Amino acid sequence: xxxxxxxxxxxxxxxxxxxxxxxxxxxxxxxxxxxxxxxxxxxxxxxxxxxxxxxxxxxxxxxxxxxxxxxxxxxxxxxxxxxxxxxxxxxxxxxxxxxxxxxxxxxxxxxxxxxxxxxxxxxxxxxxxxxxxxxxxxxxxxxxxxxxxxxxxxxxxxxxxxxxxxxxxxxxxxxxxxxxxxxxx
Amino acid sequence: xxxxxxxxxxxxxxxxxxxxxxxxxxxxxxxxxxxxxxxxxxxxxxxxxxxxxxxxxxxxxxxxxxxxxxxxxxxxxxxxxxxxxxxxxxxxxxxxxxxxxxxxxxxxxxxxxxxxxxxxxxxxxxxxxxxxxxxxxxxxxxxxxxxxxxxxxxxxxxxxxxxxxxxxxxxxxxxxxxxxxxxxxxxxxxxxxxxxxxxxxxxxxxxxxxxxxxxxxxxxxxxxxxxxxxxxxxxxxxxxxxxxxxxxxxxxxxxxxxxxxxxxxxxxxxxxxxxxxxxxxxxxxxxxxxxxxxxxxxxxxxxxxxxxxxxxxxxxxxxxxxxxxxxxxxxxxxxxxxxxxxxxxxxxxxxxxxxxxxxxxxxxxxxxxxxxxxxxxxxxxxxxxxxxxxxxxxxxxxxxxxxxxxxxxxxxxxxxxxxxxxxxxxxxxxxxxxxxxxxxxxxxxxxxxxxxxxxxxxxxxxxxxxxxxxxxxxxxxxxxxxxxxxxxxxxxxxxxxxxxxxxxxxxxxxxxxxxxxxxxxxxxxxxxxxxxxxxxxxxxxxxxxxxxxxxxxxxxxxxxxxxxxxxxxxxxxxxxxxxxxxxxxxxxxxxxxxxxxxxxxxxxxxxxxxxxxxxxxxxxxxxxxxxxxxxxxxxxxxxxxxxxxxxxxxxxxxxxxxxxxxxxxxxxxxxxxxxxxxxxxxxxxxxxxxxxxxxxxxxxxxxxxxxxxxxxxxxxxxxxxxxxxxxxxxxxxxxxxxxxxxxxxxxxxxxxxxxxxxxxxxxxxxxxxxxxxxxxxx
Numbered sequence: 001x002x003x004x005x006x007x008x009x010x011x012x013x014x015x016x017x018x019x020x021x022x023x024x025x026x027x028x029x030x031x032x033x034x035x036x037x038x039x040x041x042x043x044x045x046x047x048x049x050x051x052x053x054x055x056x057x058x059x060x061x062x063x064x065x066x067x068x069x070x071x072x073x074x075x076x077x078x079x080x081x082x083x084x085x086x087x088x089x090x091x092x093x094x095x096x097x098x099x100x101x102x103x104x105x106x107x108x109x110x111x112x113x114x115x116x117x118x119x120x121x122x123x124x125x126x127x128x129x130x131x132x133x134x135x136x137x138x139x140x141x142x143x144x145x146x147x148x149x150x151x152x153x154x155x156x157x158x159x160x161x162x163x164x165x166x167x168x169x170x171x172x173x174x175x176x177x178x179x180x181x182x183x184x185x
Numbered sequence: 186x187x188x189x190x191x192x193x194x195x196x197x198x199x200x201x202x203x204x205x206x207x208x209x210x211x212x213x214x215x216x217x218x219x220x221x222x223x224x225x226x227x228x229x230x231x232x233x234x235x236x237x238x239x240x241x242x243x244x245x246x247x248x249x250x251x252x253x254x255x256x257x258x259x260x261x262x263x264x265x266x267x268x269x270x271x272x273x274x275x276x277x278x279x280x281x282x283x284x285x286x287x288x289x290x291x292x293x294x295x296x297x298x299x300x301x302x303x304x305x306x307x308x309x310x311x312x313x314x315x316x317x318x319x320x321x322x323x324x325x326x327x328x329x330x331x332x333x334x335x336x337x338x339x340x341x342x343x344x345x346x347x348x349x350x351x352x353x354x355x356x357x358x359x360x361x362x363x364x365x366x367x368x369x370x371x372x373x374x375x376x377x378x379x380x381x382x383x384x385x386x387x388x389x390x391x392x393x394x395x396x397x398x399x400x401x402x403x404x405x406x407x408x409x410x411x412x413x414x415x416x417x418x419x420x421x422x423x424x425x426x427x428x429x430x431x432x433x434x435x436x437x438x439x440x441x442x443x444x445x446x447x448x449x450x451x452x453x454x455x456x457x458x459x460x461x462x463x464x465x466x467x468x469x470x471x472x473x474x475x476x477x478x479x480x481x482x483x484x485x486x487x488x489x490x491x492x493x494x495x496x497x498x499x500x501x502x503x504x505x506x507x508x509x510x511x512x513x514x515x516x517x518x519x520x521x522x523x524x525x526x527x528x529x530x531x532x533x534x535x536x537x538x539x540x541x542x543x544x545x546x547x548x549x550x551x552x553x554x555x556x557x558x559x560x561x562x563x564x565x566x567x568x569x570x571x572x573x574x575x576x577x578x579x580x581x582x583x584x585x586x587x588x589x590x591x592x593x594x595x596x597x598x599x600x601x602x603x604x605x606x607x608x609x610x611x612x613x614x615x616x617x618x619x620x621x622x623x624x625x626x627x628x629x630x631x632x633x634x635x636x637x638x639x640x641x642x643x644x645x646x647x648x649x650x651x652x653x654x655x656x657x658x659x660x661x662x663x664x665x666x667x668x669x670x671x672x673x674x675x676x677x678x679x680x681x682x683x684x685x686x687x688x689x690x691x692x693x694x695x696x697x698x699x700x701x702x703x704x705x706x707x708x709x710x711x712x713x714x715x716x717x718x719x720x721x722x723x724x725x726x727x728x729x730x731x732x733x734x735x736x737x738x739x740x741x742x743x744x745x746x747x748x749x750x751x752x753x754x755x756x757x758x759x760x761x762x763x764x765x766x767x768x769x770x771x772x773x774x775x776x777x778x779x780x781x782x783x784x785x786x787x788x789x790x791x792x793x794x795x796x797x798x799x800x801x802x803x804x805x806x807x808x809x810x811x812x813x814x815x816x817x818x819x820x821x822x823x824x825x826x827x828x829x830x831x832x833x834x835x836x837x838x839x840x841x842x843x844x845x846x847x848x849x850x851x852x853x854x855x856x857x858x859x860x861x862x863x864x865x866x867x868x869x870x871x872x873x874x875x876x877x878x879x880x881x882x883x884x885x886x887x888x889x890x891x892x893x894x895x896x897x898x899x900x901x902x903x904x905x906x907x908x909x910x911x912x913x914x915x916x917x918x919x920x921x922x923x924x925x926x927x928x929x930x931x932x933x934x935x936x937x938x939x940x941x942x943x944x945x946x947x948x949x950x951x952x953x954x955x956x957x958x959x960x961x962x963x
Contacts, residue, residue, distance in 0.1 A: 019294050019303045023349040063366070067519035068511060077946070080299060089300035096294065098511070109297045113946055115506065121943060131505060136527040144534055151501040151537065158923045166943060169506075172499050176507045 007031055009047050020096035027092065034091050037062070046088065054091070056084030069134040070114055074098075077113045104174075112169050124163035125149050283317055286310040297942045356380070360798050366514030368807050369522070372756050373512075376798065378821065382765060383790040385478055389471050389776070390783045396463050397780050398441050404454030405447070413445055413700075413849040415692040432592060433707045442710070442781030445703035445849035451864070459869070461851035461861045465840075468777040472833050475773065479829060483822045500533055518807040525808075549618060556616040560631055563609060567602045567635065568642045574598050575646030579653075595708075596715035599639055604723065607632050607760060629759055633824065636767045637831070643712075644774075644835055647705060651843065654701040662847060665696035700849040702778045709775025710782055716768060717789050724800050728754045732804035753806045761797075762821050770828035777836050 005028060008016070016027045035042045037058045043050055056075050065071040075084040078094035086094065096102060097110050117127040128149040132140065140148070156164055156172040164172075289310050293303055318334050357380060365373035409415050416424045416439050424435035433442075440446055452459050508526050513519050578595045581587055590597070610631045614624055672690050732753055735746045746752065772786045840859055845852040852858045866875050880886065 015304055015307055017345060018290060018307055019300065021294055023352050025349060025353060063514045067513050067516060069509065069523075080301070089304070093300040093303075097297075103295060106295055106297060109943065111506070113943070128505065132530075135505070135509060135523070136530060137523050139523075139527045140530060144530070147534060147537070148501055148505070148530060152505050155499045156502040159926045172502050173506060175499065176503045 007044060007046050012047070012049075016092060020092055021099050021101040022092070022096060030092055030095060031088065033062070034088055042088075051087065053079075053081075053085035053087050059084070059086055059091075069137075070131075073114045073117065077110060082119075108170050108173055109166075111173070112166050115169075122161075122163040122165055123169060125153065128152060279317060283314055286314050290314070297946065299946070302945075357794060357798075360794075364798060364801055365512045367518055367802065368756065368805070369510045369518060370512050371758055371808075372801065375756075375758050375761055376794070378762060379765060379790065379794055379797075381482070382769060383787070383794065385475065386769075386772070386783060386787050386790055388474065390787045392467050392471060392474070393776065393780050393783050396467050397447075397460070400453065400458050400460055400463070401447055402441060404456070404458060405450075405460065408439070409692060411448065412692045412695040412697065413448070413853075414439055417695075417697055418691075418693040421693065433710055438703060438707065440781075442779055443703045443706045444778045444780070444851075445700045445706075445846075447851040449851050449853045449855075451868075459865065462865050464851045465858065465861055468836070468840075471776060471783075472773065472829070472836075475829055476826075479822060479826050483819055483826065486819045486822060504529060504533065515807075521807050552616045552618070556613050559613050560610055563606060563613075564631075564635055564638055567606060568638045570602070571595075571599060571639055571642045572646050575643060575650075579650055593711075593715065595643075596712055599643065599712065600715055600719040602639060603636065603764075604719070606635050610635075625759070629763070629820075632760070632763055636763065640767070640770065641831075647708060648835075651701045651705065654699040654704065655844070658698045658701075658846065661696060661698050665698075665848075668696050698846050698848045700846045702846060702850055706775060706779030706782070709771060710779050710785065713768070713771055713775070713782060713785060713789075716764075716771075720764065720793075721796065724797065728800055728804040754804065755808050756801050756805045763824070766821065766824050766828055769825065770832045773829060773832040774835060777840075 007028065008031075013024050013027060016022065017024060020027070022030065031046065034054065035044065038054050041054065042052055056072065056079075059075050060066065060071045065074065068074065072084065074094065075086060076082060078090050078097070079086050080090060097106055112123070115127060115131060116123050117130050118124070129145055132145050132148055153162055153164065156168050158168050158171065159165065287310075290307060293307055293310075296303065298306075357376075361373055361376045361380070364376055406414065416436060420435065423429050426435065429435040430437050437443075438445070447460065447464060449461055451461065504526070508529065510522060513522055574595050581591055581594075607628070610628060614628060617624070617627070619627065669690065672694075731751060735751060735753060739746045768786070768789075772782055775782045841857070843858075844856060845858050847853055852861060855861065866878055
């Protein structure tokens with residue numbers, strides 16, 4: 001039946017396996033990583049579902065996220081309170097959505113949420129400018145930034161409201177050759 | 186059956202009452218099923234039990250319940266009446282609900298919900314399914330239904346455990362992830378390809394060893410018993426020399442590694458194992474298995490790749506949204522990636538801003554033609570060089586006083602060509618001035634042509650040799666028969682006893698035929714081994730020594746070695762992948778003549794994995810410009826498929842047309858190699874199968890079959906064209922609908938389920954500034 005572990009009950013593990021793309025071993029490993037971030041905060045025993053949240057700064061110090069320019073947005077998107085404090089459920093959810101076996105459609109939905117900086121359900125020019133500055137670390141001049149954002153909206157916007165709705169985003173990304181292979185963890 | 190029931194306070198008078206009705210009726214249904222009497226899990230008409238039953242089902246159940254109440258009696262023995270009173274429609278609807286819940290459970294991980302919501306829904310769905318699945322079984326089929334349900338659950342659990350086990354078995358996952366986080370996903374894709382190759386070769390090795398080598402070793406005649414298994418008298422003094430062994434002569438030549446060792450006895454050992462048949466089948470089966478595996482992987486990759494968009498359709502949008510590699514975990518790589526993204530944006534901006542350069546089209550065309558001519562010349566030159574060297578090596582084979590260089594000239598030249606020509610092509614390609622992605626494709630195509638040309642020239646030269654050997658064989662056959670007669674004549678003369686039968690001639694004294702198959706096998710093995718040596722040496726010198734020099738000499742050198750020339754090496758993905766593909770082609774070609782070659786390849790791939798992983802991490806730096814050829818996974822698989830076909834051809838040709846050697850190998854003595862199949866059909870299979878096969882081989886049957894296949898291909902082709910057309914129509918319709926919406930400029934309240942899910946993910950706080958009030962008259 002596997003190693004005897006006391007972190008989760010068998011039912012919890014089965015439920016996690018149903019709700020995520022992870023195997024049992026991977027879920028236990030994830031819990032280990034989660035605990036590593038804040039050992040004094042996160043208990044070893046999760047059988048009674050303690051309501052513990054690890055703050056944003058600790059999560060973004062993980063090596064997988066440390067170098068990502070969008071790490072704050074990623075963590076905020078998956079947090080329930082919108083501030084980036086992740087419970088273990090949110091933590092597992094985040095990695096499940098980003099993992100290799102999760103489907104393209106799911107990743108597209110979350111990518112849209114991540115890139116929507118002001119959370120108005122559209123990717124508008126303001127969002128794009130913030131994105132571009134994060135991607136190029138401020139190396140482009142303001143005129144260049146404006147030009148790129150205008151061109152991007154012009155290319156992808158289908159309904160003419162000069163911002164990208166989810167349908168526009170999905171249409172554009174579904175044709176991209178590199179989206180899936182570089183967007184997975 | 187487990188049932189999860191909450192014992193909680195009733196939520197409201199009416200609801201409770203309704204729920205109680207439901208529970209009452211259902212519990213009575215369950216209680217009156219024979220064999221399940223008595224309260225279980227706290228059933229009972231009077232306890233305040235509520236259960237988490239989703240709303241829409243309640244109505245069905247209440248209807249069922251009311252009908253139930255009217256006709257039920259608490260402890261009746263006649264179960265069939267009560268079950269039938271739940272009408273067919275209700276049962277069908279209930280079954281539908283259960284199926285829906287099951288589908289929800291299976292797809293719940295694909296929904297973009299918060300984890301808590303998922304867990305709640307999962308639990309509800311599971312409770313519902315558990316509870317009502319039992320109630321659905323009716324009449325005689327009930328026990329069988331319950332059993333079926335239990336077996337399905339066990340099967341799902343078993344599948345899950347097996348998947349867990351299987352993922353745990355995949356080797357080198359950590360190592361590859363490490364490389365991925367340092368160098369990005371394109372470098373890691375090489376290692377994933379290497380691992381896949383290793384798996385395939387391991388299976389081929391299993392086939393060859395298990396079905397050919399081990400039976401011969403265990404059940405066949407031992408070394409030294411028959412001529413083909415013994416080192417000839419003339420070679421015996423030197424047979425153990427290291428230099429002879431590294432050339433795969435001496436003891437190596439007369440071992441299981443090569444074709445010539447195997448005996449042609451039809452059945453061997455107690456089990457009557459048919460070795461010649463097995464040898465042929467394994468040879469052909471290896472190709473069949475490789476083909477199946479490559480095509481299956483190609484099909485899987487083709488699913489993943491998205492639709493075809495025009496190259497320039499979404500340039501800026503793609504650069505913004507898809508350029509970051511989420512797998513990067515290393516600061517240096519991340520810095521490189523930032524720089525590369527910035528450069529790429531600047532390039533696109535410049536492209537966008539300025540008009541087309543006034544270029545001299547004629548000059549450009551001339552330069553491109555010139556470049557192609559030069560490359561064709563070098564390709565022709567390398568082909569001729571190889572032919573020349575192979576001819577020379579045939580002459581060398583007759584001499585004995587060879588220097589090390591002369592002995593290994595062929596392999597050295599081939600490996601050197603493989604090393605020198607690609608950079609040469611790259612330099613010539615500078616003349617052409619293509620977009621980098623197109624230039625990369627040209628480069629890959631040219632390297633491919635180079636390797637292919639080399640391989641086939643080598644093969645043709647080899648075949649010349651084979652033909653020579655076949656001619657030689659005839660004269661040697663006569664010579665050996667003559668020698669045998671002489672031996673017996675001498676024996677009777679010397680022994681003075683004409684009645685005794687002479688012992689058979691000592692195996693090492695028998696005159697041997699040239700055994701062209703073993704010679705071909707030896708050539709392939711030598712080529713593979715030298716290829717391995719050259720690859721490893723290149724990494725050692727080109728990467729490791731270079732890194733050591735740059736690191737340590739930097740302290741006392743005039744210019745900055747790390748930033749300028751030569752700096753650290755970058756990992757050459759395409760070169761390495763092509764090398765791997767061609768190596769596999771050689772293995773496929775040579776495995777029929779040298780069964781040990783597959784084993785050598787397995788060892789090579791295994792050591793390659795560790796060696797190259799170490800070399801990449803220790804001596805390489807991440808690429809400055811990350812340039813993946815799009816959809817490159819299927820490109821390399823396509824190459825592999827092409828190489829597979831090309832390596833199949835020579836082997837099939839030799840099996841079908843060339844006669845096997847008369848005194849070595851499992852097919853010796855037969856007119857053609859595939860005669861062994863005919864023999865098996867005649868002798869081993871029942872008579873009717875023989876007649877069946879002879880009917881099947883009738884041209885009158887084969888020609889219609891071929892025609893049928895051609896028709897099927899034509900039909901499938903036209904069907905796929907029809908699908909493509911309807912695809913285009915649908916796309917046009919979608920585009921038109923979007924254009925209409927563009928005119929309307931009204932975007933609120935979509936009924937799309939996805940949009941609703943997105944709403945749920947919002948934390949009820951929008952950070953957008955409020956929209957400005959619409960101006961009058963707009």
